[in-house]
Structure formats: structure tokens, C-alpha cells
Amino acid sequence: MKEQKKLVAEITSMEEDFAQWYTDVVIKAGLIAYSHIKGFMVYKPAGYALWEAVQKYLDARFKAVGVENVYLPMMIPENLLNKEGDLVKGFAPEVAWVTHGGSEELQERICVRPTSETLFCDFYRDEIHSYRDLPKVYNQWCSVVRWEKETRPFLRSREFMWQEGHTAHATAEEAEARTQQMLNVYADFCAEDLAIPTIKGQKTDKEKFAGAVATYTIEALMHDGRALQSGTSHDFGSDFAEAYDITFTDRDNKLKHVYQTSWGLSTRIIGALIMVHGDDSGLVLPPRIAPTQVMIIPIQQRKPGVMDKARELAQELSDFRVKVDETDKSPGFKFADQEMRGIPLRIEIGPRDIENGKCIVARRDSGEKMEVALSDLKETIGKLLPQIQQDMYDRAKAHLESHTYSAADKEAFVKTFAEKSGFVKAMWCGDRACEDAIKEEMGVTSRCMPFEQEHIADTCVWCGKKAKKMVYWGRAY
Amino acid sequence: MKEQKKLVAEITSMEEDFAQWYTDVVIKAGLIAYSHIKGFMVYKPAGYALWEAVQKYLDARFKAVGVENVYLPMMIPENLLNKEGDLVKGFAPEVAWVTHGGSEELQERICVRPTSETLFCDFYRDEIHSYRDLPKVYNQWCSVVRWEKETRPFLRSREFMWQEGHTAHATAEEAEARTQQMLNVYADFCAEDLAIPTIKGQKTDKEKFAGAVATYTIEALMHDGRALQSGTSHDFGSDFAEAYDITFTDRDNKLKHVYQTSWGLSTRIIGALIMVHGDDSGLVLPPRIAPTQVMIIPIQQRKPGVMDKARELAQELSDFRVKVDETDKSPGFKFADQEMRGIPLRIEIGPRDIENGKCIVARRDSGEKMEVALSDLKETIGKLLPQIQQDMYDRAKAHLESHTYSAADKEAFVKTFAEKSGFVKAMWCGDRACEDAIKEEMGVTSRCMPFEQEHIADTCVWCGKKAKKMVYWGRAY
Numbered sequence: 001m002k003e004q005k006k007l008v009a010e011i012t013s014m015e016e017d018f019a020q021w022y023t024d025v026v027i028k029a030g031l032i033a034y035s036h037i038k039g040f041m042v043y044k045p046a047g048y049a050l051w052e053a054v055q056k057y058l059d060a061r062f063k064a065v066g067v068e069n070v071y072l073p074m075m076i077p078e079n080l081l082n083k084e085g086d087l088v089k090g091f092a093p094e095v096a097w098v099t100h101g102g103s104e105e106l107q108e109r110i111c112v113r114p115t116s117e118t119l120f121c122d123f124y125r126d127e128i129h130s131y132r133d134l135p136k137v138y139n140q141w142c143s144v145v146r147w148e149k150e151t152r153p154f155l156r157s158r159e160f161m162w163q164e165g166h167t168a169h170a171t172a173e174e175a176e177a178r179t180q181q182m183l184n185v186y187a188d189f190c191a192e193d194l195a196i197p198t199i200k201g202q203k204t205d206k207e208k209f210a211g212a213v214a215t216y217t218i219e220a221l222m223h224d225g226r227a228l229q230s231g232t233s234h235d236f237g238s239d240f241a242e243a244y245d246i247t248f249t250d251r252d253n254k255l256k257h258v259y260q261t262s263w264g265l266s267t268r269i270i271g272a273l274i275m276v277h278g279d280d281s282g283l284v285l286p287p288r289i290a291p292t293q294v295m296i297i298p299i300q301q302r303k304p305g306v307m308d309k310a311r312e313l314a315q316e317l318s319d320f321r322v323k324v325d326e327t328d329k330s331p332g333f334k335f336a337d338q339e340m341r342g343i344p345l346r347i348e349i350g351p352r353d354i355e356n357g358k359c360i361v362a363r364r365d366s367g368e369k370m371e372v373a374l375s376d377l378k379e380t381i382g383k384l385l386p387q388i389q390q391d392m393y394d395r396a397k398a399h400l401e402s403h404t405y406s407a408a409d410k411e412a413f414v415k416t417f418a419e420k421s422g423f424v425k426a427m428w429c430g431d432r433a434c435e436d437a438i439k440e441e442m443g444v445t446s447r448c449m450p451f452e453q454e455h456i457a458d459t460c461v462w463c464g465k466k467a468k469k470m471v472y473w474g475r476a477y
Numbered sequence: 478m479k480e481q482k483k484l485v486a487e488i489t490s491m492e493e494d495f496a497q498w499y500t501d502v503v504i505k506a507g508l509i510a511y512s513h514i515k516g517f518m519v520y521k522p523a524g525y526a527l528w529e530a531v532q533k534y535l536d537a538r539f540k541a542v543g544v545e546n547v548y549l550p551m552m553i554p555e556n557l558l559n560k561e562g563d564l565v566k567g568f569a570p571e572v573a574w575v576t577h578g579g580s581e582e583l584q585e586r587i588c589v590r591p592t593s594e595t596l597f598c599d600f601y602r603d604e605i606h607s608y609r610d611l612p613k614v615y616n617q618w619c620s621v622v623r624w625e626k627e628t629r630p631f632l633r634s635r636e637f638m639w640q641e642g643h644t645a646h647a648t649a650e651e652a653e654a655r656t657q658q659m660l661n662v663y664a665d666f667c668a669e670d671l672a673i674p675t676i677k678g679q680k681t682d683k684e685k686f687a688g689a690v691a692t693y694t695i696e697a698l699m700h701d702g703r704a705l706q707s708g709t710s711h712d713f714g715s716d717f718a719e720a721y722d723i724t725f726t727d728r729d730n731k732l733k734h735v736y737q738t739s740w741g742l743s744t745r746i747i748g749a750l751i752m753v754h755g756d757d758s759g760l761v762l763p764p765r766i767a768p769t770q771v772m773i774i775p776i777q778q779r780k781p782g783v784m785d786k787a788r789e790l791a792q793e794l795s796d797f798r799v800k801v802d803e804t805d806k807s808p809g810f811k812f813a814d815q816e817m818r819g820i821p822l823r824i825e826i827g828p829r830d831i832e833n834g835k836c837i838v839a840r841r842d843s844g845e846k847m848e849v850a851l852s853d854l855k856e857t858i859g860k861l862l863p864q865i866q867q868d869m870y871d872r873a874k875a876h877l878e879s880h881t882y883s884a885a886d887k888e889a890f891v892k893t894f895a896e897k898s899g900f901v902k903a904m905w906c907g908d909r910a911c912e913d914a915i916k917e918e919m920g921v922t923s924r925c926m927p928f929e930q931e932h933i934a935d936t937c938v939w940c941g942k943k944a945k946k947m948v949y950w951g952r953a954y
Contacts, residue, residue, distance in 0.1 A: 033600060036557065037587065040550035042600050045615070048546050069525050073517035074551075074589075074620060074636055075573075080513065096552075097577040098589065101624035101635075102570045110514065112551075112575065112589065123510060123519050138522070143551060143619075147578035158578075159551055 011340075013280045018224040025274055026153045029283045029340050039151035039158030046341060049291035050270050051161060055141060057193045057289060058163065058265065061185050062139055067165060070138045072119045075110045080118050084243040087117060090210030094147045096158075112145040117211070117236075117262060120166035121244035128258060130249050131170050137178070139165040154271035155228075155477050162266035168258040170250060172237060175259035176214075179235040182263040183216040186231035194269070195286040195393040196220050196276050197400050198230055199423070199472055201448030206435050209262075213237035219447045219472060221400045222275035225421025227447050227474035230272050233263035271477070276396050277365075283342025284365050286392050287385040294322040294381060295338040299331050299350030309354050313347065313377065320381060339364060344388050345381065365392055404472075408457040410464075413473075417442055423474045427467035429460035438462055438473065447472040488817075490757045495701040502751055503630045506760045506818050516628035516635030523818060526768035527747050528638060532618060534670045534766060535640065535742065538662050539616055544642060547615045549596045552587045557595050561720040564594060567687030571623045573635075589622040594688070594713075594739060597643035598721035605735060607726050608647050614655070616642040631748035632705075632954050639743035645735040647727060649714060652736035653691075656712040659740040660693040663708035671746070672763040672870040673697050673753050674877050675707055676900070676949055678925030683912050686739075690714035696924045696949060698877045699752035702898025704924050704951035707749050710740035748954065753873050754842075760819025761842050763869050764862040771799040771858060772815040776808050776827030786831050790824065793855060797862065816841060821865050822858065842869055881949075885934040887941075890950075894919055900951045904944035906937035915939055915950065924949040 011028060012020040026032055031047030043051065059069070075098065082088050095111040113119065124136060143161045151157050165182060169175040183200060190196040198218035208215035212234040220230045241247070241257035250256050277284040287293050294317060298310040310324045325334045331348070338346050348360040361380065362369045365388050372380045403422030407413035416424050428434060428446070438444050449469045460467050488505060489497040503509055508524030520528065536546070552575065559565050572588040590596065601613060620638045628634050642659060646652040660677060667673040675695035685692035689711040697707045718724070718734035727733050754761040764770050771794060775787040787801045802811045808825070815823050825837040838857065839846045842865050849857050880899030884890035893901050905911060905923070915921050926946045937944050 033603065035550050035596070036599060037550060037552055037554055040552055042550070043548035045545035045547055048548050051548070052546065068522035069529065070522055071520035071525050071528070071638065073512050073514060073519070074622070075514055075517055077514055093579045095579065096575045098573045099576045100574040102572065104624075119512070122513060126510065145551070147581075161548070 011280065011282060014223060014278075021278075021280070022271075022275060023153070025278055025282050025340075029342065031270070031274075031283075032153050037158075039148060041153055041157055041159075046291070047270070050273065050285075050289070051267055053289040053291060054265075054269060055163075058185075058189050059141075061189055062163075062165070065181060065185060067137050067139045069140060071140050071142065072113075072116055072123060074113050074142065076113055076116075076118055077108055077110050079108065080122055081111060084118065084121075084211055084240060086211040091115065091146070096145045096147055113142075114144055114146045115264075116140065116142075116144075116164055117166065117240060118244070120262075121240050121246060121260075124166075124168050124258070124260075125244055125246045128168060128246060128248050131251050134168060134170045134248060134258065135174065135178070136168040137165070138167065139163055152271075154267050154274070157267075160267050162264050164264045165262060167261045168241075168246065169260070170248065170256075170258065172259045175237070175261050176235050179214070179216060179233045179261045179263070182261070183218065183231070183233040186233070186263070186265055187218050189265075190218060190220065190230060190269075190272075191393065193286070193288050194273055195288075195389055195396060196230070196272055197393065197397040199400075199448060199450055200452075201450035201472065203232070203448060204428075204432075204435060204446045204471070206432055207446060209234045211236065211239060213239065217448050219423075219474070220272050220276060221403055221423060221474075222272070222477065223278065223399070224275070225403050225475075227423065227472075227476040228268065228272050228275070229447070229476065230269055231263070231265040234261060236260040236262065268477075275477075276399075277392060278342070281336070282340035284392070285342035285344060287344045287389045290342065290344050291321065292323050292341075292343050293320045293385060294345045294347060295334075295343045296322065296324045296347045296349065297331055297334045297338065298324065298326075299348055299353070301326075303351045305354060306349070306351060310349055313349065313359070313374070316378060317381060319378070320385065345384060347377075363388060365395075406454075406456050407461055409459075410461055413461045414442065417444055417473075417475075421475070423447065423472045425454065425456060425470055425472055426461035427457045427459060428469050428471045429463055429465040430468040431460075431463065431465075434460055434462040443475060444473050445476055447474045447476065488757065488759065491700060491755075498755075498757075499748075499752060500630070502755055502759050502817075508747070508751075508760075509630050514635075516625060518630055518634055518636075523768070524747070527750065527762075527766070528744055530766040530768060531742075531746060532640075535662075535666050536618075538666055539640075539642070542658060542662060544614050544616045546617060548617050548619065549590075549593055549600060551590050551619070553590055553593075553595055554585055554587050556585065557599055558588060561595065561598075561688055561717060563688035568592065568623070571625065573622045573624055590619075591621055591623045592741075593617065593619075593621075593641055593643065594717060595721070597739075598717050598723060598737075601643075601645050601735065601737075602721055602723045605645060605723060605725050608728050611645060611647045611725060611735065612651065612655070613645040614642070615644065616640055629748075631744050631751070634744075637744050639741050642738070642740045644738045645718075645723065646737070647725065647733070647735065649736045652714070652738050653712050656691070656693060656710045656738045656740070659738070660695065660708070660710040663710070663740070663742055664695050666742075667695060667697065667707060667746075667749075668870065670763070670765050671750055671753075672765075672866055672873060673707070673749055674870065674874040676877075676925060676927050677929075678927035678949065680709075680925055681905075681909075681912060681923045681948070683909055684923055686711045688713065688716060690716065694925050696900075696951070697749050697753060698880055698900060698951075699749070699954065700755065700876070701752070702880050702952075704900065704949075704953040705745065705749050705752070706924070706953065707746055708740070708742040711738060713737040713739065745954075753876075754869055755819070758813070759817035761869070762819035762821060764821045764866050767819070767821050768798065769800050769818075769820050770797045770862060771822045771824060772811075772820045773799065773801045773824045773826065774808055774811045774815065775801065775803075776825055776830070778803075780828045782831060783826070783828055787826055790826065790836070790851070790854065794858060796855075797858060822861060824854075840865060842872075883931075883933050884938055886936075887938055890938045891919065894921055894950075894952075898952070900924065900949045902931065902933060902947055902949055903938035904934045904936060905946050905948045906940055906942040907945040908937075908940065908942075911937055911939040920952060921950050922953055924951045924953065
């Protein structure tokens with residue numbers, strides 16, 4: 001077991017240094033490698049497989065609610081980007097500019113898309129003429145570039161992958177309904193596929209998307225008590241349509257502007273997966289999206305019949321995503337490796353097990369080990385995987401709840417953030433000044449005004465004026 | 478039927494102007510829209526769905542032969558691109574250069590990847606140390622940018638989507654075997670999923686990839702007799718490994734350079750799909766990859782029970798990819814639309830059909846219409862779809878064969894290209910000079926030296942010197 005210890009020892013413990021633990025897991029679990037350009041990551045097979053799983057499950061949910069996929073150019077001419085004032089202010093400082101094509105200088109510089117509102121607007125202006133052309137419910141899976149100063153794997157990088165949905169509707173009500181519908185799709189995806197509970201709510205004006213009428217968000221809580229914005233859905237009203245002149249002839253024969261939405265979820269969600277479920281042995285993946293669900297590890301694999309039996313079990317369990325670790329490493333190393341990679345179940349099978357018609361099944365999430373008769377193995381695995389999924393959700397939910405506090409006044413608010421890590425629910429007057437001061441003085445931001453409002457006090461936690469909304473506050477990634 | 482005529486009339490016929498027919502189909506079938514930047518296309522839902530189908534079926538074939546997906550940065554620093562001389566010469570004239578990140582000028586300009594050999598080499602240098610780290614059989618799905626002067630939808634654009642596989646091996650033999658294996662994957666994918674027969678062979682030195690030891694290709698023949706290179710697989714030997722210093726310690730404890738391959742297939746293949754199978758009514762899609770396989774068109778849809786019956790049939794046929802056209806257009810318009818979009822089967826169902834327990838099933842590929850009892854419908858559709866797939870392949874194969882000619886001498890060679898369109902098989906001495914002259918004087922290029930060689934004559938079709946290889950010659954897209 002020396003090798004196992006050694007491998008595990010290479011990860012910093014969460015308690016000691018959560019940020020270093022995160023970086024260690026990302027590297028040791030083989031998710032990414034740093035490239036030689038700052039802020040650009042290499043997604044290795046284990047990392048990209050997680051993104052493929054996200055795409056597969058989320059895309060199926062999109063298609064079930066009538067979303068169609070498209071693909072728009074990765075380049076945006078400067079004049080097109082400049083049409084919508086708020087958007088320009090929000091993104092221009094961080095775009096990458098292309099000035100030359102081959103050896104020729106371009107007449108107008110173009111940027112690599114930081115987001116595609118402008119392109120969708122330009123496209124929709126040409127495509128939409130009549131109410132018959134509406135709604136348009138399009139999405140694209142792509143990568144975007146934002147020239148960030150500080151970068152961290154998955155959480156913030158100069159290039160990142162995401163999906164961005166962009167829709168156009170005949171009425172404000174329909175756009176608002178779609179905005180909320182897509183937020184629910186994200187929340188359900190996180191809860192059911194990723195076992196990540198989230199808080200649904202609306203962003204304050206300070207935190208909303210540049211140019212949006214309303215931004216909705218799902219906020220997850222990481223193991224260290226910091227929040228991660230995990231998906232956002234924006235109602236644009238008709239502001240973009242006016243800036244980009246997207247009109248249609250309605251049933252009443254009048255020319256009107258369309259109403260638009262956009263919504264996105266990115267590779268940040270992989271950061272959430274790591275930081276919600278991971279532990280000091282590495283990644284812990286929920287069975288539904290785990291690229292490999294079961295790793296079979298042969299013990300004394302050179303003994304006759306062992307490797308054959310391991311392969312036979314893999315065959316028998318082929319309804320699940322199962323692999324045999326056939327490398328020539330020691331069992332201890334293989335155990336540690338399977339744990340590091342977060343594979344939900346491990347099956348240990350050696351000569352004595354075969355003799356007794358049994359094997360050991362170990363759960364990655366709880367560490368529980370059980371002896372299982374080979375004749376019951378398939379049924380047991382079939383029950384364990386959804387059980388693990390549920391247990392992981394329940395644990396994450398319990399963590400979220402036990403790390404959510406309430407503060408009725410400023411003193412309690414300051415004290416709670418000083419002593420605890422997590423969300424703090426507190427009342428807010430609605431003034432930007434209080435929000436700014438809280439961020440300035442405490443490094444805490446408004447995460448959202450949750451849909452499920454509670455009455456904690458009558459007055460704003462900061463200024464003491466009459467409160468308008470209950471807000472989730474937190475320190476965020 | 479006036480609407481139907483009108484819609485169809487908007488497509489130029491193939492005979493009249495094949496290039497215009499192609500553009501018409503691409504637009505009228507809703508595959509793409511032009512963006513406002515030259516050479517950058519918008520993939521509309523019907524166009525992107527074809528690329529999704531290509532990805533799904535090809536990726537499954539990749540995974541069956543041990544390929545793992547990764548994702549590398551979209552940006553390449555200039556010094557990295559410059560390390561391999563041939564590659565730089567081949568690509569530097571057509572890359573897009575990023576010179577500014579936000580408001581800052583970059584210290585070193587970086588390009589948007591035109592292809593990712595350099596990035597994979599850089600990555601592999603860090604990842605590969607021992608023979609235990611080999612082979613690496615990685616692939617990525619991404620888009621690349623090449624600043625082309627002339628552009629055409631799918632066939633040549635400044636940004637295009639593709640997959641690029643990049644592998645590293647311990648021996649030259651293993652690399653060569655992988656190169657050929659992946660070419661076979663492409664050929665099987667084209668034949669079985671896209672119903673496109675291809676000629677497999679090796680590119681001449683003139684036509685091979687910059688920096689490759691050998692390039693293999695699959696060449697398809699379009700309806701107009703022009704060739705389309707549909708997928709390529711390159712054996713790099715150890716040249717890149719030497720330029721980028723990718724070494725490993727082998728079993729014999731010696732430090733060696735790895736051997737590499739790369740292989741790619743792009744959105745050009747959608748151009749092939751259109752030009753191999755399409756006809757004067759629009760697209761014709763092979764059932765296996767058709768996003769919608771069956772379109773149900775209700776006749777007199779406002780009559781009671783008709784729409785309900787159409788939906789009921791859709792439910793009953795849910796093993797297939799089936800849709801009901803519920804728009805308020807006329808049946809004639811809907812027929813023309815379904816034909817334009819290339820949906821393999823159409824079901825017509827009206828009040829009288831319902832009364833008689835029957836419907837009309839129409840094949841898109843052959844135009845054949847048949848009356849089918851509703852009780853037999855599911856079974857009939859289940860048989861028709863694979864039959865159409867097979868028939869489409871057979872027709873494309875017959876077209877390829879009937880448009881492949883042989884020429885034993887220069888006179889016959891010139892005459893055949895003057896009178897016919899298609900491939901011409903002819904002998905070649907192996908000299909670049911003959912190849913250059915043939916291109917210069919006739920606009921004809923060597924498509925490949927097919928694996929299945931034939932002896933057509935003893936001497937080169939151009940210079941009359943001793944022949945070394947039989948070559949497929951053609952005019953290409």
C-alpha cells in the first residue's frame with residue numbers, strides 16, 4: 001500500500017488549502033494540462049469526457065423543450081460589436097482582436113467572440129419577418145474567448161467552452177416565460193444529473209448581464225462555503241431588438257420589435273462538480289454523468305483465471321459503463337487511481353474471491369465496502385448506482401442547508417461572515433450603494449434574490465432602511 | 478399545386494448550372510445563411526443537424542477503435558507555429574493573427590489554429606516520457622480558421638468545423654497501421670452511414686500534407702463528375718517529433734522519438750452529401766443520418782380527426798425519427814418542402830385514407846409512391862429505410878463506376894477529359910513535372926494512387942516514360 005499512500009499524499013488536503021487541493025485534483029485526476037499560453041487549457045480525455053457528458057445530458061433536456069442547435073461564426077466585426085452600448089462596455093476590454101488575415105492587414109479588425117448576442121441579432125434581423133417566423137429557440141455549443149487577467153482551470157480561463165441559447169419571441173410574456181423555463185432546465189440538470197442542489201433567483205441590477213432586463217441564476221455552494229454561479233438565463237426585453245433593428249409583422253399587421261432571451265452554462269460547471277463532491281482522495285463523480293461508472297480491479301492478476309474473470313464480469317455488467325484496469329500497476333496504486341478519478345464503484349476480484357463466488361464492491365462516495373455474491377453482482381450494481389446518485393445529492397443538499405445562515409441586522413451579518421463560510425440570507429433595501437459597500441467592506445456579493453423569499457427582518461441589513469428583498473449573500477468564485 | 482411549383486422553380490436545375498443548383502439547395506433547404514463576414518457561415522438548424530449526425534456516427538466509430546477525445550486551445554503562439562518548416566510554409570499565408578488582448582498589444586502575436594499539429598506536439602512533449610505512455614490516440618472536434626480567398630458553403634470557408642485526430646506511437650509500423658486504420662474508418666463511415674462510395678489511395682508527394690511522410694485519402698465523385706477529397710489520414714513518421722523534440726524511453730532503455738499520425742474529416746463532407754445524392758427537387762438524405770426520417774403530412778388537416786390521426790401515427794412510428802408537418806401551409810407546399818429538405822419518406826394521410834385504413838408512403842430517393850395499410854405501416858417503414866439506404870449507395874456506386882474511365886495514352890487522356898466528366902485512370906511515371914504539366918494544361922489533378930492498382934499501360938500517360946503507378950485523375954472541388 002506504499003504506492004497508494006504516495007499517490008494520495010500528493011494531494012493537499014481540503015482543510016489545509018482548498019485552492020491547492022482543487023489544483024491538485026484537476027491535475028492528478030488527469031482532467032487538464034496547462035498549455036504554453038496563459039489561460040488556455042488542454043482538456044485531457046478524463047476532463048473532456050466530463051464536458052461530453054454535460055453536453056449529452058443537457059442537450060437532451062434542451063431538445064425536450066424545443067431548442068434547436070445552430071452554429072454561428074467565431075468572429076465578430078468591430079462595428080457589429082459596437083452597436084449595443086452596454087454590451088460593448090461589458091466585453092470590449094477583454095476581447096482578442098484579429099488584425100491580419102495571412103499577410104494582409106484587415107480593413108476592419110474583428111474579434112473572437114466573447115459571447116454571441118451581436119451575431120444572433122444580426123442573423124435574426126435577416127431571418128425574422130413575420131410572426132410565423134417566431135419563436136426562434138436556437139442554441140450553440142462553442143468556445144469563446146475573454147482576455148481575463150486571473151485564470152484558474154475550469155473556473156476562469158481565456159478560452160472556455162459553453163452553450164449559449166438565444167431566442168426571439170413575439171411577446172414580452174413569452175420571452176420572460178422562456179427565460180424562466182431555461183433556468184429551470186439548468187436547475188433540474190444540476191440536481192438530477194450532477195447531484196448539485198442550487199438556489200434559484202434573480203440577480204440584482206449590479207450583477208445582471210450587460211444589456212439585460214432581468215438575469216436569473218442558479219447558485220451552488222462549494223465544499224469550502226464559497227458560491228459558484230452555475231448557469232444564467234437573461235430576459236433582454238426588446239432592447240437588443242431595438243439596437244439591432246429586429247422587427248416582424250405581427251398578426252395585427254403592425255411592425256414590432258421582437259423580445260429576446262439568452263442563457264448559458266459553461267465548463268465552470270466542471271469546477272462545481274469537483275468542488276461540491278470531491279474529497280481528500282480526489283474527484284467523486286455522480287454515477288449518471290461518470291464516464292466510467294465501475295472499475296474492476298483484478299487482485300493477483302497474473303494468477304490463472306483472474307484476468308479472464310475480471311473481463312467476464314465486465315461483459316456481464318455491460319449495461320453499465322464499466323472498465324477493467326489491466327495495467328501492470330499494483331492493486332494499491334489502482335485503488336488510489338480509481339479513487340482519484342472519482343469512479344463511483346470499484347469491484348475487487350482475486351483468486352480467493354473467485355473460489356468463493358464473491359467479490360468486494362467499494363463505493364467511492366461513502367467509502368463503504370461490501371462483499372457481494374457474483375450471482376447478485378449485476379442486480380447490486382444496478383441498485384447501487386442510483387442510490388449513490390441520490391446520496392450524493394442529499395449530502396450536497398445537507399451541506400448547502402447547514403451552510404446557509406440568516407442575519408437580521410448588520411452586526412449578525414458581519415459576525416456570520418467572519419465566523420462562518422456559506423450563504424447568508426439577509427434583507428436588502430434595493431439600493432446599489434448598500435450592495436457596493438458590502439462588497440467593498442466585506443468582499444461579499446449578492447448572489448441572488450431567491451424566488452423563494454423569506455421575511456427575516458423589516459429593514460435592510462446594511463443601512464437599516466425599509467427592506468425590499470431577501471438576498472442570498474456570499475463569497476463567490 | 479401552384480405553391481409547390483413555385484418553390485421548386487426557385488432551384489436552378491443541375492443540368493443548367495450545377496454550381497447554382499448547389500447554392501440554391503444549400504439556401505432553400507435551410508442549411509446555411511451567409512453571415513456578414515466573408516467566408517463565415519451560419520449553420521441553421523437543418524445544416525447543423527447534419528454535422529451533429531456526422532459527429533455522432535463518426536465519433537462512435539472512433540471510440541470503437543480506441544480513440545479518446547480531448548480539446549486543445551484555439552490559439553497558437555507564433556514561435557510554436559514556426560518550429561516546423563513545412564507546416565509554416567503551408568499554413569502561415571492563411572492564418573488569422575491576433576495582436577491585441579483587450580486594449581493591450583500582445584508581446585507575441587498568436588494565430589487562431591488553422592490545424593493543431595503544433596499544439597498536439599507541444600502537449601505530447603510534456604505528456605510522453607516512457608513507452609508506457611504510448612500510444613496516444615487522441616482526437617478533437619473543433620473549428621479552425623484559414624483565410625481563404627475564394628469561399629463556398631461547406632466546401633471552402635474561412636472557419637470550418639472538423640475533427641482532427643493526432644496520435645503518437647513507439648514504432649513506425651504502428652503509426653503506419655493507425656494511419657491506414659483511420660482511413661478505413663472514414664471509408665466505412667462514408668459507405669455505410671452516408672451511402673457515399675469512395676476510392677481509397679495514397680496522395681502523390683505534390684498533393685500530400687505539408688510535413689507528412691505519406692498522406693492517404695478517400696475520394697468521392699460528385700454528381701457533376703468532379704472529385705471531392707472527403708477525408709485524409711497522414712503518416713508523419715518521426716519528422717514532427719524531431720522538430721518538437723518528443724521523445725520517450727523505450728523498453729530497451731534508449732531515448733527515441735515517437736512516430737505520429739493525424740487524420741481529419743470536415744464539414745466539407747456535407748457538401749459531398751449534397752452533391753452525391755441531391756436532385757432537382759433538392760436534398761436527398763440517406764436514412765441513417767437523416768435528422769428526420771419520416772415526415773407525416775396531413776391532407777385536409779382541418780377536417781375532424783385528421784391531425785389527431787397524423788399525431789397518432791407519429792406516436793406509433795416513434796422508433797424512427799418522425800415528425801408531423803403541422804404548419805398551416807398547403808399540402809403541395811409541404812410536399813415540396815419535405816422534398817427540398819431531403820427527408821427520406823413522406824406519409825400522406827387524409828380523411829379518405831383514414832376511412833379506408835390506408836395511407837400513401839412516398840420515397841424521396843426514387844419518387845416511388847405506394848399505398849400502405851395503416852396496420853402494416855410500422856413494418857413497412859422499418860423495411861423501407863434500410864432499403865433506401867442501400868439503394869442510394871448502389872446508385873452512387875453505379876454513378877462512380879460509370880463515370881470512371883481509363884486512358885492508356887495522352888491522346889485518349891486528353892480526349893476523355895474533353896468529352897467526359899469523372900475520374901480517369903491512367904499510368905504515371907512518378908515525376909512531379911508530369912503532374913504539374915497535367916494540372917497546368919488541363920486543370921486536372923492527381924486524386925490518388927489507389928490501393929487497388931491496375932495495369933492500364935506500361936508507360937506514363939503524359940511523358941511516355943516507364944510508368945510507376947496507376948493514378949486516379951480528376952477535376953476537384
